[in-house]
Amino acid sequence: MSDGIKRRDFLKVAGTTGVGAGMFGCSTENVERLIPYVVPPDDITPGVATWYATVCGECPSQCGMWVRTREGRAVKVEGNPSHPVSQGALCSRGHSTLQGLYDPDRVSAPMQRQNGELVEIGWEEAENLLAERLGASGPANLLLHGRSGASLSRLMEELQEATGGRRVEYDALAQAPLREATRVAFGRDVVPTFDFEASRLTLSFGADFLETWLSPVEHARGFARSTGATEEGEKGRFVFLGSRLSLTGQNADEWVPIRPGSEAVVALAIAREISDAGGDAGPYQELLQGYDAASAAELAGIPAETLQALAADFAQQPSLAVGPGVAGQHRHATAANLAVLVLNAVAGNVGQTVHVGRPDRTASAAAFADTEDAIAAMQAGEIEVAVVHGANPVYSLPGTSAFAEAFANVPFKVAVTTQMDETARAADLVLPDRHPLEAWGDSSPRPGVYAVQQPVMQPVPHFDSRPWGDVVLSVARRLGHDLGEDTFHDYLRASWQEIHGRSDEAAAGFDAFWRGVLRRGLVEIAGEEEAEPSLQAPDRALTFEPPAFDGDEGDPVLLVHPSSRFGDGSLANRPWLQELPDPVSKIAWHSWLEVNSERATAMGIRNGDIVRVRSSHGEVELPVWTYPGIREDTVALAMGGGHEALGRWAEGRGVNPMRLLPSEAEQPSGGLVHLSTRVTVESTGRRRPLATIEGSSEQFDRPIAPAVQVDALTGEPQPEGDGERLHELQALGGFAPVPTDGLPEDYPLPGAQYGEYDPETTARWSMAIDLDKCTGCSACVTACQAENNIPWVGEDQVLMGRDLHWIRLERYYEGVDASEPGPVDIRFLPMLCQHCGNAPCEPVCPVYAAYHTPDGMNAQVYNRCVGTRYCANNCPYKVRVFNWYRFSEIPEPMNWQYNPDVTVRAEGVMEKCSFCVQRIRERENQATLEGRGLQTDEVVPACQQSCPAEAIVFGNIRDPDSRVAHLARNERTYRVLDVLINTQPAVNYLRKVTFHPVTEFHV
């Protein structure tokens, strides 16, 4: 595929058509020679996958992972179910780790700047050079590094102790205010953990805990368990208080659209109400007297009754308040975090849902103030050698921070990285680091939880990389410091001796223990948690009032939030993430400015109009996306765009919002201030169409994503299916008779009347998706993409509506009002092939490429497909996607990720969800080998495996013990469009449950 037609292409086309008759078919041009293993490796059986347990390196929450390798190549990552934090789930960013591993734009060899150009050198030379410069600089060196594993952090510490240099931890999404607030409130310098599962009423003051805040996968699981309706019809409530509905906010039952910056007073006013009603505010009793609901409501721009009602509910039941998160880090962020912690303490949540004694040890809470000092030192010429590892401050710091200029002032700059990012571009020496899947490491996310990160494959041979730990040890040795071991692997094992000593397996030898840890991925040691503290009197004065914002009063406040796809932007060179429609806006591949729909109408701007956004610190131009879920006085911009380096998929895409922010540390935590400025928004008169997958966000009067009010739930199973309606439909004529009560397991299969299949022995694969649990996070979309070799198509193709995802996460607005507090009703619907029993796609295919399998699946035979696209036209769910070009031809080594069990599709064929048929067959084969039948719920498709919310359940609906058969009888179960067009889908959806009355669609 090419953008324009080149001369060569023209000649090619003209030549072919000149010959006239098309000569297609066999060609010997591309045949590769297959050579079998001469001496087969012991641990590789061709065709059989090997799994390794390791730790995800994509964000500080460090979820446990299982990596599936085939013939020595990592092809799929999944959550490690025995990991106590992530519990087997994984997010989109976690799945994309494979694209980081196989990124063709990785740094291929050590590089040194010679005459202004970076040229490749050998490792020996590179290490010598680094040791020489470090030795020459003495203590005038700086090591600036991102969040890393426990042992690597300690090793870097030891290095800096040996050299006497500075060491600064830097993370663009650091939680410094939360950590400082916890210290002030409880006297512990930690980041607490939050138990969403135990909460019945959750308040979020803007924290996007389902997307990027602390440990989103863990939160999503707990949150879904708490707020997903149970079979008995019980459901926890979630209220979002913030100026913009993030994806987390979209999952709320109620939205209180408070003014940006007013979180602290609102939280304190609620705490005051609770304290007045008998709650124990401890040393904060006096402080709370200064905050009352009326004045807080006034500051926040909401009615006081809302706060009073919330306070009453919050005190009554197990509850949890969190916030304000990274996007809400304003000039009084420590106070705001403190206010929320006080609210939790007053309501008695500490030790129940807020755990200070079981802190989040991997959360990055580094203070930006340290980085500011380092910048000052570099500017002052005090630094001779600066080494940056695992961070990209040139990109992720505000443009006004002058980091780039200060960095340029350092005589010898070293970047240790996997990607040629903005910081590496500015460096004098670039050392290619190993990807986390190729390197050793460890993590301890919670007290008593120790996980090992192990290499799952040989380093990708295209890149001459070395583990940073090995380089540190080797350089230290060259400098004459012995840090104990020769390799980082030995260093890691040595540091685990101590953990071994504390574990239950201390009696057994270390090697046996180590092998067990490698197999499980982690070890848990009981009793390492500390007692929960109580509130302490504040040891410093804090201002809880809303902070000041730069800029003119009438202009909207700019909310810069971490992207749920790219985090701080370091993952932007991954096409899976670029192409993943943003869970909120459904836009892929570029940036957008979120503007309130009504404000946009008043300003006369529409979706796709390019606007100039200007603050006193910088300006950017980008298209507008109008959103009803943001206050009129706020505009929002996601991080992660606007890269000038990093790789072919990231460069030049979108804008970097950090260019609009001041470089300022919040006091007293020293955290970087994100919510600080107002901006002017003016139209440029130009347009840029949005690469969105959203057609209409209104479902009209159709049985697509209905909901039910919680009061209407009976807790009784559904006595029958949609039988009555289906019989009525059939009575109208034109339908094949369906002798069924509308229960999915009874749907007759095509051919069943000829005795083709035995319903007693054949499985009938089916799925149930609980829409009350689904958070719309889109992890399933990326998991499916990784499992099923689904190519990405690029922005121009998404713009045309040609994205190839097998799961389309639909998002319908039923009720969103930014002007006053009230219920939010946003419905998510993961739409995938419904594997209809009466599939409209099957009869229309002229060549039988779409057909029904005896086990109830709608199969697509790629080799047989000729590409008439009739099936897609006739699919009412629009889940069939077409290979318009040879999308599967992707650059080496990205194609190493392809799953060998799934066909890589050629151009011109239709594809769609296969219910992960390769996994079904794999389990069936395994069962046959073991001489048994399939066990209940043995088959788990990729989407279900990944789903952090446990919303997806797959199984054999004919097996009465299976979870899916059980869920199919749930009173909330329905099948999309079935009552309208009698498609008899195999996917059962469970209605979303609301606290407010909902209108039923009419049929």
Next chain:
Amino acid sequence: MATVTETERGALTHPDVTSHAEVNEDVLSILSRPGKWWWILFGLASAGVGVLAFSWGYQLIFGIGATGLNSPVGWGVYITTFVFWVGIAHSGTLISAILFLFRARWRQSIYRAAEAMTVFAVMTAGLFPLIHLGRAWHAYWLFPYPNERLLWPNFRSPLVWDVFAVTTYFTVSSIFFYLGSIPDLAAARDKARGLRRKLYEFAALGWRGTDREWHHFGKAYLFLAALATPLVLSVHSVVSWDFAMAIVPGWHATIFAPYFVAGAIFSGVAMVITLSVPIRKIFGLEKYLTVRHFDAMAKLCLVTGLIVFYAYLIEFFMAWYSGEDPERRVFWNRLWGHYWWSTWIMLICNGFIPIMLWFRRVRHSIAALFVISIFINIGMWFERYTIIVTSLSHEFMPFAWNVYRPSLTEMGIILGSFAWFAFWFLLFIRILPPVAISELKEVLPAPYRARKKQEGER
């Protein structure tokens, strides 16, 4: 050259034409003098065929993504143009078969051109199912050919019915066309010399014009006409089922078969008018293509046009009457949505403009008919575009709605298809007599009577 006057409007041929020899001369002379205009048109058509070949080649090499198609709009201007050309193909067989059986004598002057148009239109239409395939090189899988894997096409699929319907129609209409041409080929043979004569000799199958031959010819022609008649109704019914058998709102309607057949005849007759007006002018056939012929064709247009318009109204009514949101919204969108212009072009060109044909003055004005017929052609193309694209773009799942814009490649192929049709048609009028000589002679006023009259005047 003879001119048509007010009093001669009712005649099937100009009264000045009296002798059989004159017919032969007038018609066969078309074959012998190419003229400047023919060469210009032929040059343009050949260039257009080049555009077709290049565009298609480009699409084959780079992929079907060269079109503007997307999800959910999987069919666009290719299928639109396919249906358009199949529709055009209808009038030929209608005029030569049905009107033959009904003894409508006005068909004689136009049926040869109409039949040729049919054959070439099917040849053009037949390209599109190939062009629109994602993997055109596997198109033969749609045919039920015996193979060692016992793989057959899916006989439930309307696309397989299409394959049968269109190939049958092509076969029958080609044979019919060829059979009817045999006496004229013989006439041409008698005038021609050199290589042309050899070709005509071969093609005329040694026709001598004996009674016995005429007798067999007449019987064969009658039977073929009877055989071809049901095809006129079946082909477009089958094509309409491509849509009606699907559950797409806006497609799934029982009215589609009669609606499409009427539309096909409507567009086909309009195309006959569009083509015969310039032929008449360029080759001076005013003597044989009289106002009477155009009047009859205009009436046919009027009747079928009214049926089509009625079908439009019924479709809108049924959408409202169904009470179902998907159905209603598709039709609402047709009128006021993203593709409103296409729907209004369709309604105005096919619904309102043909109403003018009620007036005799309009029917008797060749220029007016020519303009109206062009409008009908445009309107009928947009009818199919409206049906296909508006329905697909607004189906059941609102979140998946999307719009489609044809790409340059598609435009090239569409334009090329008209050139491809013109290419064959232009060759036809230079190689075969575009007016049926033998049948024309049947409707000539008996020569002796005319002579008598002249003598009497003397």
